[in-house]
Amino acid sequence: MNTKTFINWLNNPVYFRCGFYFVMAFNILLFVLQIKQDQLFSFFIIATIFFGIGFYNRTSWFLIVSTTFIVALRLLMDKNQWHLSAVLLLELTYLITMAISVGIMRSTQKIKDDNLELILALSKALDSRDTYTSYHSNNVSRYAVEIARKMHLSDKEIDVIHKGGLLHDIGKIGISEDILLKPGKLTNEEYSVIKRHPVIGYDMIKHVSDFIENGILEIVLHHHERYDGKGYPFGLKGDQIPLGARIIAIADTFDAMTSKRVYRNEIDLESTLVEIEKNKGLQFDPEITDVFLSLFDRNNQCNRNIV
Structure with a gap:
């Protein structure tokens, strides 16, 4: 995917919301089919990225709680991670991933909003x-x-x-x-x-x-x-x-x-x-x-x- 196509996708966060739900459902299906864990858990990171982009405009508490839920679901599928240091590391990793995704989307939307404000200013200057x-x-x-x-x-x-x-x-x-x-x-x-x-x-x-x-x-x-x-x-x-x-x-x-x-x-x-x-x-x-x-x-x- 080239840069232009990616930016066009960023202008439609609904795609990423749908992608988040799809990837999460796919994760559950892979777990039920007992796919290797290293293949399974990489999709949780992808889901977190899609979640951050798709829900970038929601409140910080919503984003944090929802990301924690994603981490909890991942932990339910991997009992080897049930100790405090691993849980904290996973939580921190997923929160950082989510925050970076939200930041990218908010930056993209700000550029879009700034362009519209410029257009409105030029229009008002003419009128x-x-x-x-x-x-x-x-x-x-x-x-x-x-x-x-x-x-x-x-x-x-x-x-x-x-x-x-x-x-x-x-x-x-x-x-x-x-x-x-x-x-x-x-x-x-x-x-x-x-x-x-x-x-x-x-x-x-x-x-x-x-x-x-x-x-x-x-x-x-x-x-x-x-x-x-x-x-x-x-x-x-x-x-x-x-x-x-x-x-x-x-x-x-x-x-x-x-x-x-x-x-x-x-x-x-x-x-x-x-x-x-x-x-x-x-x-x-x-x-x-x-x-x-x-x-x-x-x-x-x-x-x-x-x-």
Whole structure:
């Protein structure tokens, strides 16, 4: 198993919990079958490692008591160890093994939490530049996650879409406020500057290895591509556009239309949904459009799920 695969496993402690129960059950089976003790007891160490990683977020007392239980079960299978020095040595060895496993997992999760905090900070820094678009990134992320869940995407894919939604407009930090906050219609030259923000955002975060590997960079770079190929910056079309970017595109448009902007008031919900439906297969992926529209009860807007 390479380092990347191991880190991906560490992001899913439930695997290690299941592994712990499996290894412990396997230990009991080996004992019943009277397998050699030196082969049997090595699995107790593996079980302890899995236990520490799988239950890293539980209280210290839970971890200590449970590890002691593992030691007790091991001692029941080896009466030769029934003397004080051996018991204490086993207890210390297993507690240290558990503590190292817990420490590795907590360190990994802290890095993950720190990355999310950084993303949130960048998102808030962007939204704070314009009171009219405050919470835009958060809204887009929330809408996109609802679409992704409706599409039954994996937890990992949903996490990427969540983070990609928070960062999708990060490149606008590099756009002058004279253009970004202009109350009137943009000139062609000003609009060309605005259209650079996906590439600017990409260049800002392209050195973050985690963003490269999980697809967040693709969302930032391609969220203004259109399904019919008339978008920017590269004019990709159809399935050439990454799935996450296609989802963010419709969430981005929805929030932009239903939010008050410096140059216009918000558009009512039904008109927004009608406009999005009209652009099915043009600006938006037709399948994702259908999923998005299914989140709303068009006959009773108060029961809509996404807003």
